[in-house]
Amino acid sequence: MSGNTAYEAIEKYRGELEELSLKIWENPEGPYKEHNACKWTAELLEKHGFHVEIGAGGVPTAIKASFGEGHPVIGFLGEYDALPGLSQEKCTVQKPIEGQVYGHGCGHNLLGVAHVGAVLGLKDEMIERGLKGTIIYYGCPAEEVLTGKSFMARGGAFDGLDTAIAFHPGTMNVVDVGNSLALNSVKFHFVGKTAHAGGDPHNGRSALDAVEITSVGANYLREHVTTDVRIHYVITEGGTAPNIVPDSATVWYYVRAPKREKVEEVYQRLIKVAEGAAHMTETKLEINFLGGCYQTLNNHVLAKVVHEAMNAIPQEPWSAEEIKMAREMNQFDPQLAEAIRKAANLPADAEIFTGVMPIVNEGNAGSTDVGDVAYIAPTIFFSTACYNLGAPGHSWQITSSSGSSIGQKGMIYASKIMAKFGLDMIEKPEILKEAKAEFDEKTGGAPYKCPIPDDIKIPE
Numbered sequence: 001m002s003g004n005t006a007y008e009a010i011e012k013y014r015g016e017l018e019e020l021s022l023k024i025w026e027n028p029e030g031p032y033k034e035h036n037a038c039k040w041t042a043e044l045l046e047k048h049g050f051h052v053e054i055g056a057g058g059v060p061t062a063i064k065a066s067f068g069e070g071h072p073v074i075g076f077l078g079e080y081d082a083l084p085g086l087s088q089e090k091c092t093v094q095k096p097i098e099g100q101v102y103g104h105g106c107g108h109n110l111l112g113v114a115h116v117g118a119v120l121g122l123k124d125e126m127i128e129r130g131l132k133g134t135i136i137y138y139g140c141p142a143e144e145v146l147t148g149k150s151f152m153a154r155g156g157a158f159d160g161l162d163t164a165i166a167f168h169p170g171t172m173n174v175v176d177v178g179n180s181l182a183l184n185s186v187k188f189h190f191v192g193k194t195a196h197a198g199g200d201p202h203n204g205r206s207a208l209d210a211v212e213i214t215s216v217g218a219n220y221l222r223e224h225v226t227t228d229v230r231i232h233y234v235i236t237e238g239g240t241a242p243n244i245v246p247d248s249a250t251v252w253y254y255v256r257a258p259k260r261e262k263v264e265e266v267y268q269r270l271i272k273v274a275e276g277a278a279h280m281t282e283t284k285l286e287i288n289f290l291g292g293c294y295q296t297l298n299n300h301v302l303a304k305v306v307h308e309a310m311n312a313i314p315q316e317p318w319s320a321e322e323i324k325m326a327r328e329m330n331q332f333d334p335q336l337a338e339a340i341r342k343a344a345n346l347p348a349d350a351e352i353f354t355g356v357m358p359i360v361n362e363g364n365a366g367s368t369d370v371g372d373v374a375y376i377a378p379t380i381f382f383s384t385a386c387y388n389l390g391a392p393g394h395s396w397q398i399t400s401s402s403g404s405s406i407g408q409k410g411m412i413y414a415s416k417i418m419a420k421f422g423l424d425m426i427e428k429p430e431i432l433k434e435a436k437a438e439f440d441e442k443t444g445g446a447p448y449k450c451p452i453p454d455d456i457k458i459p460e
Contacts, residue, residue: 002427005128006419007313008119010412015046017117017415018408020044024109025403028082028102028456030144032459033062037080041112041139048120050137057155059148059458063139064157067123072425072432073134075164075377076418077370078115079108079143088399092328096396103399107169107386108380110402112139114167118414122422133426136161140369142459147291149369151458153376154450162378163302163432166370167414169398169407170383171340171391172353173315175307177298178363180231181256182371184267184292184451188214188274189237192245192283204245208238210274210281211249217273218253221266229266230256230365249334256367260294260451263332290459292451294371296363297442301435302380302421303359309420310356312380316409318352325404326351326388337390346389352406353385366393375448376434382417386410 024037038054038061045065046052056064086105087096119137142148190211195204218231233253239246255270257263271287280287330337330351341350344357372377386407391397401407425432
C-alpha cells in the first residue's frame with residue numbers, strides 16, 4: 001500500500017524526532033535567534049541524506065534541505081521560534097522555568113519537527129519505489145513576528161515550488177480552507193527633549209505624549225475602518241522615571257485585514273496619525289517598518305487530499321496519564337473546553353480531541369507568513385490535536401502540552417499525514433494540475449510581490 005514504507009520509517013525515526021522536538025522545547029529561542037534549533041534540525045536532515053543549505057533566502061537561521069530530482073517540487077514549511085513570557089514547566093499548573101523567558105506557547109518545537117518526520121519518511125519510500133520528484137524541508141524562522149517567510153521569499157528561497165504544505169499544532173484534527181489575515185508590523189519611535197517634569201516641564205518635549213496621542217488617534221481611526229480590520233499595539237519604551245520628561249518612547253503596532261491591499265491602505269492612515277502626534281508634541285518621528293505578510297490562500301483541491309490522509313491514517317489513542325494531564329489543565333478554561341466539545345460533537349468527558357473534523361471554512365483573525373508562500377505556489381494548512389481542549393492560543397498550557405507525549409503524538413500523526421500528501425502529489429499529477437488551476441484563478445496569474453522592500457534589513 002502506498003505510504004506504508006513512509007509510515008514505518010517515521011516510526012523508525014520516532015526516537016530521533018521526539019528527541020529533537022524536546023531539545024528545541026528545552027532550549028526555546030526567539031525570532032531570528034533560533035541558532036540551536038536551526039543547527040540541530042540541519043544536522044538531523046544532513047545525517048539522513050538531505051542536501052542542506054543554512055541561510056536560505058539570506059536569512060541566517062533559515063534552512064532549505066532538499067532530496068530527489070525533477071518535478072513535482074514539494075515544500076514542507078517547518079518553524080521553530082518561541083514566544084516571550086511563555087516559559088513553563090511540563091506540568092498542569094502555571095509554573096515558569098526559573099531563568100527562562102521564552103517558551104513554546106505555540107508548539108513550534110512540534111511544528112518544525114513534524115515536517116522533518118514527513119520528509120524523512122517520504123524520502124525512504126521514494127528510494128524504495130524509485131519515485132521521482134524533489135522534496136524540500138524549509139526551516140522558517142521568526143513566524144511569531146510574521147516576517148521570516150516573507151524575507152525568505154524576498155531572497156528567492158521558495159522559487160520553483162510546485163506546491164507546499166504547512167502543519168500547525170492545534171486542539172483538533174482539521175483542515176480549514178478559511179483564511180487568516182494579512183499584516184503589517186511597524187514601530188513608531190519618537191524623540192523629544194528631557195526636562196524636569198516638576199521644575200521646568202515647559203522646556204521638555206515628551207516622546208511619551210507622542211506615543212499616547214498616537215494611540216488615541218489610532219482608537220479614533222478604528223471607528224472609520226471596516227469591521228474586519230484589526231489595529232493593536234504595545235508600548236515598548238515609555239521613559240525612565242515620572243519626574244523626567246521622556247525624550248524617547250516607542251509604540252509597536254500591527255495592522256491586520258483580510259486583504260493585503262486593505263492593510264496597506266490602513267497602514268498609510270496610521271502613519272498619518274503618528275505624524276500628527278509628532279507635530280502636536282514637537283517631537284521627531286522615526287518609522288521602523290518591520291515587515292508584513294499576506295493573508296493565507298488555502299487550496300480547496302489540496303484540502304481534500306490532506307483530509308483523506310487524515311481519515312486513512314489511524315490516530316494514536318490517548319493514555320490514561322495524558323487524559324489526566326489534559327483534564328487538570330482544562331480546569332483553567334472549562335468554558336473553552338466545553339465550546340470545543342460542542343463544536344466537534346465530542347463526548348461530555350472528552351479532554352483531548354479524537355477523530356477527524358469535516359473540512360471547515362472558518363479562518364481566523366490571526367496571521368501567519370505561510371500566506372506569502374501560498375501566493376507563490378498552491379499551499380495547504382492543517383492542524384492536529386497536540387494540546388488539551390481548553391488550551392487558549394499562546395498560553396502556558398500549550399507550552400506544557402508541547403513538551404509532553406500529548407504533543408509528541410500529534411506531531412507524529414502530522415508527519416504521517418504530510419508524507420501521504422507528498423506521495424499523492426508525486427503519484428497523482430492530475431491533483432497538482434487541478435490545484436494549480438485553482439491557484440491561478442484565485443491569484444489572477446499575478447506574480448507574488450514581497451511586502452517587505454529591499455532596503456529593509458533582515459533582523460539579526
